[in-house]
Amino acid sequence: MDGIEKTKVGYQYWFADKNFLDGRTIKLSVVDPNSATHPPHKHSEDEFFFVLEGSAEFYLNGETKTAESLTSFYCPSFSEHGIRNIGDTELKYLVIKKYEMKY
Numbered sequence: 001m002d003g004i005e006k007t008k009v010g011y012q013y014w015f016a017d018k019n020f021l022d023g024r025t026i027k028l029s030v031v032d033p034n035s036a037t038h039p040p041h042k043h044s045e046d047e048f049f050f051v052l053e054g055s056a057e058f059y060l061n062g063e064t065k066t067a068e069s070l071t072s073f074y075c076p077s078f079s080e081h082g083i084r085n086i087g088d089t090e091l092k093y094l095v096i097k098k099y100e101m102k103y
Contacts, residue, residue, distance in 0.1 A: 009035035010090065023099035028052075031091040036084030047081070048096040049073040055087030 004011050010030040018025050031037055031054075040059050049058065051071045058065050058073040059082040065073070066086060075081040085091035 007031075007037055009037055009085075012037075018099040018101070023101045025095070025097050025099060027095045027097075029091075029093055029095055031085040031093075033085055033088050033090070036082060038082070040080050040082035042078055042080050044077055045097050045099055046077045047075040049075070049083055050094040050096070052092040052094065054085055054089055054091035054093075056083055056091055056093065057086045058083050 004013050009032045013028045015026045053069050056067050061079050
């Protein structure tokens with residue numbers, strides 16, 4: 001796939017980045033076993049995650065939930081959140097988000 005960006009724990013692929021259409025994005029994230037792309041964080045945009053393959057732990061405001069493939073998670077604006085791979089195989093998930101555009 002052209003457009004793959006390596007990360008410290010896997011890679012990501014932007015199907016539509018924030019410059020494509022008024023900030024709306026969709027990205028594939030692939031994370032190595034027992035790893036996370038980054039620690040929990042907050043931002044102004046809400047975010048939707050959809051697990052394609054693997055075992056995920058989703059953190060939201062101090063609570064965690066685990067899930068397998070074909071599960072979705074929603075993160076409201078300004079909520080502390082994170083997702084990590086808790087399995088022994090790659091975790092693949094989609095991130096759907098609309099960035100605030102600064103004109």
